[in-house]
Amino acid sequence: MTPTAHIQHIEISRDAYLHNLDTFRRLLAPGCRLMAVVKANAYGHGLLPIGRLAAEAGVDYLGVNCVEEVAALRAGGIGTPTVILGYVPLHQLGDVVELNAEPVLYNLESVDRLQAESARRGRRSPFHLKLETGVHRQGVMADALPAFIEAVRRSDHLVLQGVGMHFANIEDTTDHSFAQLQLAAYRRMVAALEAAGLSPRLQHTACSAATILFASTHFDLVRVGISSYGLWPSKETYLSAILQNQQPPVLRPVLTWKTRVAQIKDVPANAYVGYGCSYRTTQPIRLAVLPVGYADGYDRGLSNQAHVLIGGRWAPVLGRVCMNMTMVDVTHIPDAAVESEAVLLGNQGDNRITADELAALCHTINYEIVSRIGAHIPRLVV
Ligand SMILES: Cc1ncc(COP(=O)(O)O)c(C=O)c1O
Known part of the structure; x- marks a missing residue:
């Protein structure tokens, strides 16, 4: 199976990684x-x-x-x-x-x-x-x-x-x-x-x-x-x-974490989403279910806090992140459909989710956010 045939994959930007290495080379004396x-x-x-x-x-x-x-x-x-x-x-x-x-x-x-x-x-x-x-x-x-x-x-x-x-x-x-x-x-x-x-x-x-x-x-x-x-x-x-009056080096994030929508459903007002009934709808919404969860390294601390990107727009995580699934609100994204691409970390369209943002939501550091992304997820150099 090619990595993109999986329910989620990581894209590694060759250009970005080589750019970063080159940037460091330039900081070093011969x-x-x-x-x-x-x-x-x-x-x-x-x-x-x-x-x-x-x-x-x-x-x-x-x-x-x-x-x-x-x-x-x-x-x-x-x-x-x-x-x-x-x-x-x-x-x-x-x-x-x-x-x-x-x-x-x-x-x-x-x-x-x-x-x-x-x-x-x-x-x-x-x-x-x-x-x-x-x-x-x-x-x-x-x-x-x-x-x-x-x-x-x-x-x-x-x-x-x-x-x-x-x-x-x-x-x-x-x-x-x-x-x-x-x-x-x-x-x-x-x-x-x-x-x-x-x-x-x-x-x-x-x-x-x-x-x-x-x-x-x-x-x-x-x-x-x-x-x-x-x-x-x-x-x-x-x-x-x-x-220090330095021109800070320009660093380019290398990783994009992608998945696809597994289900879309219309949920009425006053309904709960996910384990523990931690989110309650105040109006009818459209919900997308993503096949990624904390067992993949998408931290449970992101429950009710993070966003993903679908159709280039922000879709808030609703309820608790489950072991292998996460629900997001796509009411305002009419094009969202089964198999639409969802970006958990990285760029989509003009928007970007950074490891630093996810780290802040989880009270940790970007090192932990990226290094805990499951090794079982295919990595694809693009
Ligand atoms: C001994 C040692 N050297 C270098 C590094 C790289 O540090 P950084 O990721 O901050 O560049 C680490 C990372 O923890 C380390 O343990």
Whole structure:
């Protein structure tokens, strides 16, 4: 079946994605490498379609969360160097060597096991060390660094390909003093590594917001996720760019989520719509039933709040979003009929529904809106 034959599909704009990657390339000094972060099914955009476009665009690295994602990329014919940003269980470190992936390490156990798996295969494996500078997520604490230096020194089958860190508070604020503190802590830790004779080939600290706002965070490689998909990390990031007298980069959203009307019905006044009778009609209305629900990633928090687009016009969601269905008001859209296209996210005609709008309705961030769109929905590059 072609993706458009399904009851819903995601369209991925090739032009928009390539435009965004090119926009980031232009922000970087010559020689600075670009990683397209494609973890979490490419933030819901589809690991393989996005991985292929990123490879075609010649990105230097792909960033994934886990070994399974590397295996899927390789099985899909994508051989671009790949860094595993998330956790690799010890028993998968042999697979990492086989797949030629570069894990990010921060446990001594992982360093020792990767050394053993590499030695067994007669290979020298590149890896990245993650430094803890203030997120208190993954990363080596400053006082644990000497032990890591020792472990890396004695690991003759490992190559310290990179050293990195991640910012805790760069998207959520226009006050970047904490990010600057982290950067200073990072520089101190890297200096300690270098003083011990360990010089990583690549230093990397920058996510989308850091890449846009601070060239001082770029080092040798930037790790760009959300903005490669055409979304701003936050309003604060956009505002910060303006406050810095920057011309904010033009980002183009990549994803459109489409479905089609499954049923149209006329509903009288004083009738209820959906579970929990949370919506009651005050006048006769025409209702369209859409075959998409929260099991597909259309958040239940959108109940009675969001709109979809049908015939280029806004159709309000009525009642609760169900597991696989959602009802919308099409009283004012006379052309709406069975199989009419409905857009849940993206453009239709002159109107647009953004991930930021849906995120605001659900009290979350655009990252969550897109990355939770069901992986079972076909992705179609257009
Ligand atoms: C370690 C790491 N680097 C880079 C990124 C990309 O961040 P963004 O999507 O804000 O560009 C992420 C995303 O969460 C991450 O965890």
